[in-house]
Structures are given as structure tokens and as C-alpha cells.
Amino acid sequence: MSDDNGLWLLAIGPAGATALYWALYRYYRNTDKSHAYERETAVEAQPVTGSDEKVDEVKGTQKTRIPGNNVGEYRTRVERLREDDG
Known part of the structure; x- marks a missing residue:
């Protein structure tokens, strides 16, 4: 009987890991709340403006x-920080 009581403890490990993975995946990916830009956004093309000079x-x-x-003049590019002796 003591073997059956400890069996649930072994089953909770993989089940808990799977639940944690799925919860983190849903939290960070949140695919059900994301915006599908390609499908839901209408972009109207405009003529190209500008000039080549x-x-x-x-x-x-x-x-x-x-x-x-x-x-070659790295000392003129980099200034050393000076501390006040105050």
C-alpha cells in the first residue's frame, strides 16, 4: 500500500513540468492575442518620391x-575621466 501512495508523487513531476512549460509558452507567445499584421492591415502603396543628386x-x-x-590619433578620440581630489 505504501508503494501506491508514492506513485502520485512520481506522476506529478512530469505533469507539473508539462503544465509549467505550456503556461510559460502561452504567456510569452500569447498567439491568441497577437496582431496578424499581414492579414489585418491594409497598406496602400504610394508613388515613390525623391530625387537622385x-x-x-x-x-x-x-x-x-x-x-x-x-x-591613429586614438588619444584625441578618447577622453580620460578625471576624478576630483576634493
């Missing part, structure tokens, strides 16, 4: 660096 031109691959970069 040429700004600058670089020919060839002779320039290996961008003018004005500060890669």
Missing part, C-alpha cells in the same frame, strides 16, 4: 583611407 565621385581604388579619419 550626385554628390561626389571617387574613381579607382587608389584611396585606401577616408580623408579626415582619426584612426
